[in-house]
Amino acid sequence: MPFPTFQNQQYLNLETFRKNGQGVKTPVWFVQDGDVLYIWTQTDSGKAKRVRNVSRVNIAPSRGDGAPLADWVPASASRDDSPETVEHVRKLMSKKYGFLFHAFALMGKLRKAAYTTLKIRQ
Numbered sequence: 001m002p003f004p005t006f007q008n009q010q011y012l013n014l015e016t017f018r019k020n021g022q023g024v025k026t027p028v029w030f031v032q033d034g035d036v037l038y039i040w041t042q043t044d045s046g047k048a049k050r051v052r053n054v055s056r057v058n059i060a061p062s063r064g065d066g067a068p069l070a071d072w073v074p075a076s077a078s079r080d081d082s083p084e085t086v087e088h089v090r091k092l093m094s095k096k097y098g099f100l101f102h103a104f105a106l107m108g109k110l111r112k113a114a115y116t117t118l119k120i121r122q
Contacts, residue, residue: 002035002122005070006061013062014039014118015072016050023058024050027066029101030120031092038089039118042108043081048116051077059120073122081116089117 006012015025026047031038037059041048051057057077060068080086093101108115 003032003037003073005073006030006032006037006059009061009069011062011064011066012037013060013066013068014047014077014120015058016047016077017054017056018050019053025066027062027064029093029097031089031096033088033092035121037075037120038092039120040086040089040093040115041118043114043116048079048118051118052079057120075120075122077118077120079116080119085117085119086115090115 010029011027012030013025013027015023017023024046028039028041028047039047055076055078057075058072059075060072061070062068090105094105
């Protein structure tokens with residue numbers, strides 16, 4: 001199974017890249033489904049925009065503050081805006097993070113936020 005260092009982790013640090021090549025590191029919640037890691041994020045978030053422009057990313061399991069717990073791993077990311085995938089990942093996130101995820105989802109719903117998923121593969 002790809003990404004064995006991410007099993008039983010709560011956070012991963014996602015490094016996405018701007019068009020000029022500058023890296024931006026962001027600690028995020030994630031779920032693993034088979035050989036894919038998923039991130040649930042707002043469609044207009046910086047990380048979603050950067051992934052749309054540059055699919056190359058680096059990831060590392062981390063603490064909530066972004067401090068890496070293992071070596072960085074190069075990977076490829078893509079957006080999947082399909083309602084089926086967004087709902088599937090929402091359910092997986094809900095199962096993994098429980099009440100906290102529901103609270104963040106409710107805040108987004110009140111703001112009428114739209115969501116997408118970032119699909120990360122090696």
